[in-house]
Amino acid sequence: MFSFNTTTNLHHVTLLPRGTEFQHALSHLHNHDLLIRLDPELAHYETLPADPANPNAKRYKVTDHMHTLPKGLWDTTVAFEADITDTDDGILWAIKAPLGLVQRTTWRLLKTETLAQEDVGGVAESERGEWSLVEDVEIKANRMLVGTVKGKCEENWRGVHARFVGHLKGEAVKS
Template identity: 65%
Template sequence: MFSLNTTATLHHVTPLPRTISPTAAINLLHNHDFLIRLDPEYVSHEALPSSPSSPAAKRYQVTDHMNALPAGLWDTTVKFEAEMTNLEDGISWLIKAPLGLVQRTTWRCLKTEAGEEGQGEGEGWCLVEDVEIEANRILVGTVKGKCEGNWRGAHAKFLKGLEGEAERV
């Protein structure tokens, strides 16, 4: 049977500076306010009550300004629910947006070995982002394109935040 829904997956890796400890990176990944604001289309957010089915997760209503969506799909301002769960090595996000869009994202701080994922000699640490987008075919393509266009900037802002944290210590 033909389905209008589909799934897209993305995988992005950014090496962390050797001067940054993995603990500092994980602590910053657990700073939900900071992470939510990495979105280049961010407008605002507010905390929501915890869900009885996921008491460890923190819930937020996030408002974004979406100026690149196909005409008529969404207003220019979109509100969606984000559920964020701290993990031992990072964070897991579950986003539920209008039109049945569901996006699952993990950001983790993982150890790499020499020559792996952009590392030079010796071991290092990387920020690893894995994304799964589920929605109708048109929307998945649009959201995937936005994720591909935005991840480098979001990772760069994360690294800048890490460097700022290191300077404060």
């Protein structure tokens, strides 16, 4: 049977700076305000009441500017619910957006030495930090929408990760 819905997966790895400590990076991942504000399309957000079915998650209503979506699909902004759950090695971020879009993203801190060679991108061992930020994204939506959302994720992830690393470096310099 033909389905108009599909799923796509993305995998992104960013090497963290030498000297980054696990707890320091984890505290940044558990800072939901920081994570939400890393989004280059963020208009604003607000905290929502906890969901009794998922008491470990913090809930947010996030509004993004979405000027690149196909005309008429959404307004120039889109509001969606985001549940962020802290984990032992990062976060799980679940988004439920209009038109049936469901996106699950994990950001985890992994030892760089455990990653595959293609994940570290040929970076010389002498330049690698001990930790890496690993982002895995699963997007489920209508076939027409998945391509647009995937494109936005691919367009933005490097900048988002770079801003996260910048926060790590900025605090490391101060302390």
